[in-house]
Amino acid sequence: MLARVSAVIDLLVRAGYEESEAAQIIMRRLIGSGVPAPAKGGDARGWKRLLEWRADLLYGLASEEGKAEYEGFTADLEKIPAGERVQRVLDGKMWDRRRKPRG
Numbered sequence: 001m002l003a004r005v006s007a008v009i010d011l012l013v014r015a016g017y018e019e020s021e022a023a024q025i026i027m028r029r030l031i032g033s034g035v036p037a038p039a040k041g042g043d044a045r046g047w048k049r050l051l052e053w054r055a056d057l058l059y060g061l062a063s064e065e066g067k068a069e070y071e072g073f074t075a076d077l078e079k080i081p082a083g084e085r086v087q088r089v090l091d092g093k094m095w096d097r098r099r100k101p102r103g
Contacts, residue, residue, distance in 0.1 A: 002038060003062070003069035005030065006054040008089050011077055015086045023047040023054075025090070 005026055012022035027037060027047040037046025038053045056062050057070055077085055 001035065002050070002053050003057065003066045004073045005050065006057050007070055007074045007077060009050075009054060010074070011085055011089060019051065020047070023051045026050065 009019070009022045009026055012025065013019055017025070024047045027050055031037070031046070038049040041049030041052045043049055043052070053062075057066055060067075062070075080088060
């Protein structure tokens with residue numbers, strides 16, 4: 001899950017959001033969907049811990065499984081038409097745990 005969230009933060013950053021703003025948006029979506037913030041990290045704020053996890057991923061400190069999930073999900077995001085990617089993230093449909101996964 002955190003690998004996918006990291007890919008979504010990257011998408012928002014590329015769309016012009018500040019990194020901290022993107023992490024806060026995503027953290028609110030996760031909490032609203034019943035997904036807790038990462039437990040590990042040195043900050044009380046969940047979005048900061050999320051950015052710490054993402055930094056570990058980007059700097060090669062995450063597991064191979066996490067890296068593979070990040071790369072795979074990034075590729076999946078790239079398949080969505082460019083004009084729709086950010087809107088799909090922000091409209092909440094990606095975060096509804098009741099929705100059946102595609103494919």
